[in-house]
Amino acid sequence: MLLDSGLGISLLIPKFWVIFGGLAVLTLMAYYFSLTGIRKGGEFSVYAILGAIIVKLLISMLFALVYLLRINVDKVIFVIDFISIYFLFSGFEIWVLLTNLRDQNKSE
Incomplete structure (x- = not known):
């Protein structure tokens, strides 16, 4: 596998x-919807x-459930991989949204 711990255990799930x-696609869709809400402004931006x-959280959980039911994988490695990817993309999404909000506040 691409990453190996040296103990014969793969660090990446199949x-x-x-x-x-x-x-990534789910995060881009959530970002686009959030950005649309921010551009409309007002209370709608918070709801968006x-x-x-x-x-995004609910669809991600459903995606993880379907993956676990269809593919036999080490559960601990799956949780570590999935959560790390989820938080990586969530952090990116929050950072970009905060940057857009900061730019919007400067222009007003």
């Missing part, structure tokens, strides 16, 4: 890049951001 790509984050 079809890692499918999960990576799926979460929170709604996008919650929908």
